[in-house]
Amino acid sequence: MEKLLIKSGNKLQGKIRISGAKNAAVAIIPAAILSGDICFIENLPKINDVRQLEQILLQLGAEVEHNHFSKMKINASTINNYEALGDSARSMRASYYFLGAMLGRFGKAAVSLPGGCNIGVRPIDQHIKGFEALGAKVTIEHGVVRAEAKELIGASIYLDVISVGATINIMLAAVKAKGVTTIENAAKEPHVVDVANFLNAMGADIKGAGTDVIKINGVEELHGCDHMVIPDQIEAGTYMIAAAATQGNVTIENVIPYHLESISAKLMEMGVVIKEYDDSVQVIGKERLKSVDLKTLPYPGFPTDLQQPMSVLLTIAEGTSVVTESIWENRFRHVGELKRMGANIKVEGRVAVIEGVEKLSGAEVQATDLRAGAAMVIAGLIGEGETLISNLIHIDRGYEGLEEKMLSLGGNIKRIQA
Numbered sequence: 418m419e420k421l422l423i424k425s426g427n428k429l430q431g432k433i434r435i436s437g438a439k440n441a442a443v444a445i446i447p448a449a450i451l452s453g454d455i456c457f458i459e460n461l462p463k464i465n466d467v468r469q470l471e472q473i474l475l476q477l478g479a480e481v482e483h484n485h486f487s488k489m490k491i492n493a494s495t496i497n498n499y500e501a502l503g504d505s506a507r508s509m510r511a512s513y514y515f516l517g518a519m520l521g522r523f524g525k526a527a528v529s530l531p532g533g534c535n536i537g538v539r540p541i542d543q544h545i546k547g548f549e550a551l552g553a554k555v556t557i558e559h560g561v562v563r564a565e566a567k568e569l570i571g572a573s574i575y576l577d578v579i580s581v582g583a584t585i586n587i588m589l590a591a592v593k594a595k596g597v598t599t600i601e602n603a604a605k606e607p608h609v610v611d612v613a614n615f616l617n618a619m620g621a622d623i624k625g626a627g628t629d630v631i632k633i634n635g636v637e638e639l640h641g642c643d644h645m646v647i648p649d650q651i652e653a654g655t656y657m658i659a660a661a662a663t664q665g666n667v668t669i670e671n672v673i674p675y676h677l678e679s680i681s682a683k684l685m686e687m688g689v690v691i692k693e694y695d696d697s698v699q700v701i702g703k704e705r706l707k708s709v710d711l712k713t714l715p716y717p718g719f720p721t722d723l724q725q726p727m728s729v730l731l732t733i734a735e736g737t738s739v740v741t742e743s744i745w746e747n748r749f750r751h752v753g754e755l756k757r758m759g760a761n762i763k764v765e766g767r768v769a770v771i772e773g774v775e776k777l778s779g780a781e782v783q784a785t786d787l788r789a790g791a792a793m794v795i796a797g798l799i800g801e802g803e804t805l806i807s808n809l810i811h812i813d814r815g816y817e818g819l820e821e822k823m824l825s826l827g828g829n830i831k832r833i834q835a
């Protein structure tokens with residue numbers, strides 16, 4: 418079993434380049450099916466979720482070529498199977514995008530119920546509500562979701578909860594539907610906009626992505642295109658927090674600073690110095706940071722995917738911080754691990770009360786999910802002595818070269834066989 422061994426004491430210094438956004442990439446790859454032509458997708462992150470999506474495309478009969486996964490050529494004209502079943506589909510959440518994409522192109526789809534991080538119930542009722550509104554019949558049996566429609570017809574859909582997945586999946590199903598589809602109370606995350614831009618580059622007619630209301634004018638045909646995935650907001654935020662935690666000085670390149678505003682604002686409130694440039698941000702940590710209260714919200718609020726890394730920073734801030742997780746009910750599993758390292762945290766339902774301590778101490782801990790894994794790496798960088806992190810499968814699903822990047826900034830981290 419592989420583990421990460423981290424020795425604390427080094428302040429992160431230097432420059433780091435952010436990869437393509439995981440949560441945009443994992444939607445754009447399935448979306449390429451809709452064209453029935455050849456699409457080139459660039460700036461893909463080299464992560465296991467992207468490798469699993471390639472496996473699903475191959476199972477469906479698509480032809481895929483890639484340049485070590487950073488640029489992928491997808492020929493979706495050869496697809497001859499509408500069922501994404503099996504381990505790859507079950508291993509990740511984003512496999513549900515094959516439902517919308519195949520329904521949109523072929524009028525039928527079957528996908529194993531998606532897996533992914535264990536951070537809450539993760540229902541897909543809003544996806545199903547959208548597909549049904551467009552005229553599809555959806556069933557769930559023996560762990561497989563099936564959707565089928567003779568014809569998809571545009572509809573008005575109001576999402577009961579703001580859902581990234583449902584917003585994107587309904588866009589995928591609706592781009593070739595007859596007439597106009599409106600998604601109200603839509604998610605506004607940068608990756609929702611990136612997927613809409615990709616679909617528009619294929620000839621779709623989508624307006625309003627990035628606002629509460631998205632309008633999709635169905636088109637008859639889509640063609641191939643070349644698309645560059647946006648930089649990963651969450652990866653960038655992870656390095657911003659790591660730089661602040663180690664009192665380092667790091668320039669994070671290839672980012673869209675506007676996407677990072679909620680994170681920059683919180684870090685500045687704590688006393689961190691942030692300088693914004695055109696496509697980079699510089700983060701300069703200070704000795705003892707101030708505690709802050711934090712509530713996770715859909716974009717443009719503070720992202721749930723950075724709540725766990727941010728909690729690490731709050732464990733060593735001066736005073737008491739209250740963290741409210743409003744998106745996922747089970748996203749405090751990292752707290753038990755942080756307590757092993759000396760953190761003082763009490764969790765009551767969706768609220769964690771963090772009393773800042775002088776320092777954390779290294780310990781053997783687990784990456785309980787993807788972002789918890791990143792949180793543990795940051796904790797290891799500041800926890801006195803050595804930290805050994807197990808369960809790296811989560812980290813490898815979603816962070817490209819985390820240890821190489823941390824090493825390049827001076828972090829003392831290595832992957833060992835244990």
Ligand code: EPU
Pocket residue numbers: 440443510511534536537538539540541542543544545578579580581582583604721722743744745787788815
């Ligand atoms: N929800 C429903 N019904 C639905 C869909 C969602 O009730 O049909 C609820 C969820 O239970 C949750 C909330 O709505 O409380 C938001 O869920 P959303 O659908 O937005 O999440 P998702 O699409 O499953 C994506 C990211 C997550 C990220 C969330 C929120 C992907 C593959 N995953 O999940 O990313 O936390 O949006 O921003 O895009 C991660 O990267 O670590 C990660 C978990």
